[in-house]
Amino acid sequence: MAARLSSRREKFRGLSPAEFFYKNREIAGFSNPVRALYQTIRELVENALDATETHGILPEIKVNIKPLENDHVFVRVEDNGIGIPPTEIPIVFGRVFYGSKYQLRQTRGVFGLGVKMAVLYAQITTGKPLKVVSTQNKSKYEYEFEIQIDIAHNMPIIKNMAVREKTFPHGTIVELITEGNWTLARRKIESYLERTAMIAPYATIVLEELDSKKEYRRVSKVLPPPPETGKYHPKGADLELVKNMIRRSKKSLTLTKFLMENFDGVGKKTAENFLTWAGFDSETKLSKLTLQDIEILVRKMKEYEKWRRPKPITLSPVGESLLKQGVKRILNPSYVTAVTRPPSSFGGNPFIVEVALAYGGDVPQSDTPTLYRFANRIPLLYDEGADVSRKVISSIDWSIYKVKFPAPLAIVTHICSTKIPFKGVGKEAIAEVPEVEKELEIAIREAARRLRRHLSKLEKLYEVKRRKTIIGKYIPEVSRALAYVSNLDEKVLAKKLQTMLEKDIKTRGVINVPAA
Ligand SMILES: Nc1ncnc2c1ncn2[C@@H]1O[C@H](COP(=O)(O)OP(=O)(O)OP(=O)(O)O)[C@@H](O)[C@H]1O
Ligand SMILES: [Mg+2]
Known part of the structure; x- marks a missing residue:
């Protein structure tokens, strides 16, 4: 018998982005009160960090947390950033997928989603709005708003608004009351801030809790050069992007000019060479292109092998010197080295890998290297097992670098890119892109080779020190025998021999050798 088709009609409707993320908050990291x-x-x-360091301001960030009744928690974050124009405040905090970071440059934020998830979560758990106070350098006033989100329409609801003379030069204060388990989340949050202090040694970060205050004072006043806004690389372009660019361009533009104006590293010669290779007339006007032409153009752009490499002006690596300072600030090792690799790219996206390796001192002993992961200076604390850095570290045979586990070895990996290949919008694990994997391996092995040299040197020094102890033991006997045959004073001889030994040891560099 044939199955009877249901006569019920399906109802169709759209879903606002705010509603989507409200319903699927776990994919943005808001899965339970601790994680949220x-x-x-x-x-x-x-x-707060994007609003400061990206604009050349040394960050001063204050985080204040107070657990309240019923698992409610008061959170306040204050920064000395560039502030937000009052006309933008409601929408940047009240509309999912709205922000200033949809440009091609390295920032911590990328999606235009983060703070809205915090607002949504507070709204559905405690019903309280987000409060924001912000002022810009040039303004005389500070603006205060209380904001919630109209979830169905993905628009802000302004609950309150006030304007007054400003009380601080520039920056933003955000306050909210959300549901959360402070006792359980505390360790992770402290660890997150500690790692932020490691990757940003130029930032002062203060964490005020109910009963305690922890302050990471900046150890450097040097900021890495901020990233510049750049253009897309032709290899990283897709059909939608190119169609959009064409829509926004003058239709009388020739293909050569279009490529030169819109893409990274494309001069007249490069554009002409490519167009000839791809079978296009370089003088063709945009208005003459059919949809099929555009499809072929984009496909050929991806296939062409002779583009210049993507320029890394959009990136802002921390740099070897600052990275070492950051690692020393937090881990206090007896040895630290850092490697910043030259820029590389995957699929037209520029990226730079940095690695620091810390050994000994206060670095805890562990059966595998302790890993500190960062992406665009964001510490990544969850999903380490799924991350490309852990994969690379696990694939290395550390005994060839003279490391015997358990060992006090920590490895810091930092990947910066205009497109970090995150495995999800929660931004926790980085996918195994072969180019990134290769760069990570080169950097880690380079740092490991330096560690091996350091450990070999230490080994030699310990050997000399051991010999000194043994030789020292024979001095009384040798001086007694010498005194007997030479008729010289035994004590004087012993003293001279001891001085000779000390001098010899000193010339071999055995001063302040750390304990084995
Ligand atoms: N403290 C702040 N100071 C200045 N601007 C801010 C601040 N907080 C948020 N903004 C502005 O609000 C926008 C939206 O922030 P939101 O966290 O939602 O997204 P994002 O940071 O752009 O990306 P992501 O979703 O990855 O966090 C930012 O792009 C920025 O322009
Ligand atoms: Mg953000």
């Missing part, structure tokens, strides 16, 4: 509190603080701190 961690994620809330993370989103606010990352915005």
